[in-house]
Amino acid sequence: MPTNLQAGESDAVGQRRWVWPAFALPGVVWLMLLFLVPFYAIFAVAMGRTDPIFNRPVPEWNPIYWDPSSFSRVFRDLFGGQLGTIAVRTIIYVAVASLLCLLIGYPVAYFVSRRSGRWRGLWLLLILAPFWINYLMRMMAWINLLSPDAQVDQVFFLFGLDPPSWLAGHPFVVILGLVYGYIPFLILPLFGALDRIDERTLEAAKDLGASPVRTFWRVTLPLSKQGILAGVVIIMLPMFGDYYTPNLLSGSPRTVMMGNTIDQFINQTNSQGGTGAALTIILMMFVAVLMAYYLVTINRATKEARE
């Protein structure tokens, strides 16, 4: 039977248990509101009707009157219509851009975290520098650089080469735009993961006779897997919804991505706003599957590490 003192200690422990979660509560409530309210609003638009005067979507807040025809339309078009082509194109663009980001970003992150010595701070600063400039402004700068006879063309002329019309609606220009725009978001988590690798682990591999290449493949790369995954997920999520990169660097229907189609439905052909909202939710669900895969993997890795 506990004494009074023990009961008091138990109460104190019980109170302390709630102190730290209480600090997080306002933030959690705020984030929940910022997610749930807009999500419900988008869902209400997708399940709503069209205003008979303005021919624009009207959200239906009451679930009793929800009309799922927008979702039907989107699903029909995704499986056998033009939306399906756009969805596949978007997945290809995002996959290729993410792979390029990884191929370019990994060596950079590796160099900065493990080989840059006293210049490490400067390198980090240079990687972060693009964050200081708005994404849209950086894309607009590329328009000037890629214009006919502009700086990029001049480089081609130096080598006697005939440059392509960069801004004439080429998929590779859109993909390069995505790579340029999002690569810093991949390098930072990757830098963190590589930086956390214990130097002694690598030394142990060398002591056991592993060559530098084998050490990289068998030790460094597996230990940085979580950073790769985090970086790739971080860049893939916004890439799926990106619409201004194809708009600014192409403008051709050949390079339309899902984000452009949503923008089109919601901002241009206002009578299709419900379809745009339905497509937004479906894209969100698709991205949530990727996110779930990431969380499951992280969770499993954390448990393995604890064991």
Place this chain on the structure above:
Amino acid sequence: MAYHPRENWDPRLRKRVYTRRDFLQRAALLGVALPALPSLLAACAERDAETGTELAIGSPSNPVQQPLFEDNPAIESGLPDEEGPLQLYNWADYINQDAVVAASAALGVEIEITTFFNEEEAIQKLSSGEVQFDVWFPTSQVVPKSVAGQLLQPLNLEYIPNLEQYVWPSLANPYYDQGSRYTVPYVLYSTGIAWRIDQVDSADIEGQPNAYEVFWNEKYAGITGLYDSYTDAVAMALFRNGIADPSVATEAEVTAAADSLIELVDLMNIRYTIDGAYVQIPEGRMGLHQAWSGDIINSQYYFPEDEDPTVIRYAWPARIEGTTVNGAISSDTMAIPFGAQRPVLAHKFLDFMLDEANALLNFEWLGYQPPQVGINADLLITDGWVPDFLEPGIVREEDFELDTAWVQGQLDLATETLWADQWNRVKSGG
């Protein structure tokens, strides 16, 4: 309770542990199930479609008077001015700041401008009732729906004597709003073709019975663009296919027009832009683009310093001699939103902008021509407002009366939806 090892249960966690294989299996199942969803979802729909509302949509041959509503009267005459600031709701870069400063001085109040990206956004915000502006700049195409939705308040023309004094008679009493019950005209424009003579042969446009064919001319693949606006792009394709009045085109004709636009994706590597005419042509990124006359008059100021602006040309197919196709022409308006807090000042602002000198001051920077009687083609050319080579960009009052002119008005809602559906097909590449 015992768990079989193959079940992937972690007895310590009492939870299912998902492997990569599990994840992929579920993703595949989801992929198989998704195609069946449309029919399931459609079966859930239960409410009948709402019926449409009659809008007063007119045409030059069938002018209409917009309805008045008992609970939305015009203001009385002789009311005192309210306190500022006067709130304008306008497109971005669609008014000369010098004109705003002059209006501010004349009215004795501060003027603040809020901008909208497109009319859909503007209508959505105004109809939400959450924003209140004193003056709005809608196109004539949305006047009928804005009146029916009670977004506008009727005007008291006693505050706006300049309407009758300075404005073209046909637009002082326009077909879409007879008696100027809700709007006064702001600027005019035709929708035609702009090109650079160093990239495009003018003979392929000027003198051609169907000038729009140039957009399907493979010689100009890669340097050709159209407006990223479904009313303009679809109407152009309808004209090109020989339809005289796009607003009454049948579903088959609109579908055929969309097919023609889809053809441009592979044939011309067509690009859809908003700044193609006034920015990308001067910068040499485009050689040929659909163009509003106001954009093209303004484009001369967007040329890089070392570039020659005289390479630019404009044609409005409806006025090409021997043409077999029509061309679009339209006007934008000024109106006072329902619930405006400063209606007297708003009326006086409208009157100020209709004054000939102030309208010219606005045109000087804007490039879009106002419909004042004194601001005619002769004045614009001789005073150097419009260079000789862009003379086809000047809109004349008689242009609205041409047999080949399509005076662009509001489409009925079924037609608007049809165009939007087809436009989405075009923008998706077919």
